Amino acid sequence: MYHSAHARNRKRFFFFWLTRISAVFFGSLLLFICAIFLAAKLAGPMDIPDARPALFYDSRGKLIGKWETKSQQWVAINHMAPSIKLATLAIEDRRFFQHHGFDLRRIAGSAIADLRSFSKAEGASTITMQYAKNLFLTNDKTWMRKATEVFYTIRLEMNESKKDILEGYLNTIYYGHGAYGIEAAAKTYFNKDADDLTLAESSMLAGIPNGPSIYSPLLNYNEAKKRQRVVLDTMVASGFLTKSRADAAYREPLALAHKEKTVQRTAPYFQDAVRQELTGRLHLTAKELESGGLKVYTTLDAESQQAAEYWVQKTIPANSKIQTALVAIDPKTGGVVAMVGGRNYQSSTFNRAVSAKRAPGSAFKPFLYYAALRNGFTPATQLKSTPTVFTFDDGKKTYTPNNFGGYYADKPITMEQALALSDNIFAVKTHLAIGMDKLVNAAREAGITSPLAPVPSLALGSEPVSVLEMARGYATLANEGERVQPDLITKVTDQAGHVLYEWSPQKKQVMNKDASFVLSQMMTGIFDKRLDGYTKVTGAQVSERLTHKIAAKTGSTPTDSWMSGFTPDLVATVWVGYDKGETISTFPETGYAKDIWSHFMESALDGMPENQFKPPEGVISVSMDPKTGLLAGNGCPGRPTYFVKGTQPTAYCSETTENTVKPKKAENKGFFYRLFHWFR
Template sequence: MALFLRRTALFLPTSLVLGVIILLLAAKIAGPMEIPASKPAVFYDNRGQLVGKWDTTNKQWMDSDAMAPALKLATLAVEDRRFFHHHGFDFRRMIQSALIDLRHFSKAQGASTISMQYAKNLFLSNDKTWLRKFSEMFYTIRLEMNESKKSILEGYLNTIYYGRGAYGAEAGARTYFNKSAKDLSLAEASMLAGVPNGPSVYSPFINYGKAKKRQKVVLNTMVKSGFLSKKRAEIAYQAPLHLAHVENKVPEKAPYFQDALRHELIDRLHFTQKELASGGLKVYTTLDNETQESAEHWVKRVIPSSTPIQTALVALDPKTGGIVAMVGGRDYTKSTYNRAVSAKRSPGSAFKPFLYYAALQNGFTPATRLKSEPTAFVFDNGHREYTPNNFGGYYANKPITMEQALALSDNIFAVKTHLAIGMKKLVSAARRAGISSALAPIPSLALGTKPVSVLELARGYATFANQGARIQPAMITKVTDGKGQVLYDWQPKKQQVLNRKTSFVLSQMMTGIFDKRLNGYSKVTGSRISGLLTHKVAAKTGSTPSDSWMAGFTPELVSAVWVGYDQGETISTYPDSGYAKTIWAHFMESALKGKPKNAFKAPKGVVSVSIDPKSGLRAGKGCTGRPTYFIKGTAPTAYCGKQEPHNLEKPTKQRSSLLDRLFHWWK
């Protein structure tokens, strides 16, 4: 045994040294690496029509000697300050990074050198496999053994992505400051050097405040690296910056969709920059060009050019999850920030369908009645109080049905329901439907106080459109290489996560926002646009002081629209709050042209009953009736005009227990 251990102790170091020698020899023999020739991937819509390409045209090579010294120093300081003192791997930095991560139980610290980043950006994917890590190491060694440090730095500075389609320092300098990289001041160079760490976050065009904070980090790092004095750093930070007017060439078709598509190709499908820039790939997408044009048309037509208010729209096919249209802002040339996927805002009452699904699953029916009146809710074992208000201060001051409460967007009814069924039930229902953003079991969640993205809300509504089957939104159907070989083939999948019958009942309740028969102490929330619709659509409005939402669906199409200001300024009650509804209504009618006027089909076990909206009872003589769907066995049996006070059939044990709890709490 002792002899075996001694032999092993000698064998392992020898093998390790031999492996390193073989790796070094292989890297040396492989020779210098060529920067890929430009043959960018081409994008097609769902009919095979050309949409755009992997745009690397804004890419201008510049000798590093010609670049402003401040830019090179700023980049070295923030990315790899020991670049000229290591051979591709900064082991000291790796150890320091690992210790910091262990101390904070995170992976916030990075240790990639410029050589490693250059190799990865050009030749490797973003996946986390051991093969990718080994390849990165090999390419890094190959670079260091065959190229000078000056050549590596020059290549890095000419290929790094600065956002807005700008690859390389020269393109980045012209994009943000309308000047050559050789003419950048220290202030401009330190701002530009901070962008590649997150172009969608640190671009001064998107968020100037965050860009300035990042500039401060760059300047402080330059001071720590000995490249700059504190006084010069402070002067540079205070120096005014004159940003260029946004005049970059943008994709002619669906620019926000194409931006999201590029992220999808890299982040989810793990295609490399090399493959996309020079591999001759063909990317087939879910985009419907006619639907996209309609979305862009109505955004432009409805919102006046004089207002700075912003918007976002997502439309998808609920059967597959394919995104057929996407608008991430009003003008891509002025702002590339994609509000459809990157921004998260409070959905307000547009979140209530998830609540009422949970309620239908826990003893409520469309005819369940609760009193709408000013109410102070006590929760957390009596230690906290929550006092919501109805819009405009209007209340029924009498019992109303859940169907009418949804149509009128009554907040008191919503919070009473939320507390009655248990606040975790709403969180669970929303999660299963597809909402992945942070949620909390708090009273205000019933009124949509937790932010979500437009794409998230559309996905959640698609689950209802599919009668409880959840889908994964997608943008890419197929990718082929230059020879036509299929590299990726999309296989849409559905997962039944909600009850089919309950989802259908909810969808029919959601059609009530356009039905004047449900008018009460105020008009139904979709009354202003009901005349624009010829198709039967399930929908919900939503509003907060700074957000306006409209989302809805048929079994064939789901769309969600948000309107508001980027910095959360208060929107006016009129006309700002009406933009989302108008855009949505016109868009849905246009996109559904030629489709059946009513594509909803009730599953087995669901029945339609004519209900009097005022009493919640079956409509009898002298009562206005509205067809209302119920799960079989839960519809009211009494008729309006009679004396029976209870508006439900004989309840199950669970339902009786729930209502007992509700009325006990209410008293």
């Protein structure tokens, strides 16, 4: 009996305190909710903020452009076609006039659907919630944002009529192509006022906000039509339309507006690339960029950009259909200082500097010769330049490259001269001698990210890459092996000046410092006539124009012409060719890349020291006869040539020295010596 009474007392005590605690909890919750509603009511109606598109500035803080948007044109709800109101209510919030900002039935249904699919497949946002979010909030995935969204939703419902909320929503929702609000959308897609929209047009427009880049009929007409079908079917299910009326609207032809002509602006291709960075890498939303008052500071150097655009227009005749692209980078930071993505942005907005990939030809050889320097070669290494049939893949395949114009030395030449003359036989011999994976690895280290196949033709630049990639790869060489990431944006601030993003340039030592410097000095040889041999050095056409010491390499294929080069402070890469891969056959066309590049470099380097290269401690300069690879002596002309210390030649040549390499000491007759001897 005692134990039974004690148990009953404990149970009564437990329920007594449980009831009290529950009453306090629910009472506090009720007071908290009442306080929220009271605060929302006292806060009054919400002001509609003006659109403040993001502004773009160059590296000196000069305004160069803004995030493009169409002017928001507010129209009263009674000046909107009834069909757009019904279509929007059906697809977004069919119980809009029955709930008070939160559709509990829809929330419950969404939660059940999500649990069944184990994902967030269903949305439960009402028009009021979306309106509050569109006006005042970012898309940050935080509890504070969700709480603020709830408060603003309550505030709207407490102080605005349903009619005013729907009007505000339709005037602020984003429809793509910079169009905010139904009036701007009607003009953008159909070139008419919102009051004149037909049911077919309204059902098309109502489906766009769910995914403007997916459902825009100007971009993806088929997807837009599928979405229109969904909207019409939802209108039927909501009781707004008959099935026959919906089917007739779906079949009705749509007279879409023509795309507007682009507006001329500063560095348009560069600004487009900035836009991609803002929404892609930095994950800023279109709403933030359209109306958040952001300031975007970029790496663009206005003078360099002006020079790039000037020399493109000056070099290529106006009636030519050939295209071009240019990227200039500050190798110390990776900042893109100039970008040209095509000859005329008005006629083609396609950015060939970042989006197109073409075979770089011999402009790819510096990565090969870096790999060679790291695997037993020196600038003095000699191989025979003569027509050769190469076998690979265990003798199953053959490859027969040709030198440009069919010219060959028919005798051994040094690697320094082979690079200056762009000898293809020497390049492929080198590629096979060191192992084809060595070139792939070197290019990857430098920053080339496009697919690269370890095949013999890779030595001659057969795999397509972008202009930006090539500029990045050359920047690694300019930095003596330190790789940088090309960047366009230095800082982003909000309207209050708070920093949302700030650039912190990163460098990583990925290639050997000494070998990179030796290679850079070999690359200056394309302008040095002392390296002329069976043909002229490849930079002879523009060598007289240059007043600065520049490391560079030309490249050509039947359809592409390249020129890329650098000083320690500037890298520039130029591509010229046809979009559809037509053959470049005439002499002026084959020289456009060299002319644009050389003029641009001279303009951009104006006022800078003529020689900015400073040798690291691990290299040594000797006067070498470029033809024999021996030290210059009596009767042998010399050219200052850098070597990694310990690899420089020790024997002298004379005017009686034969232009061949004599066998070295026995200890040097290793694998590479035997392989070189076999190739000759």
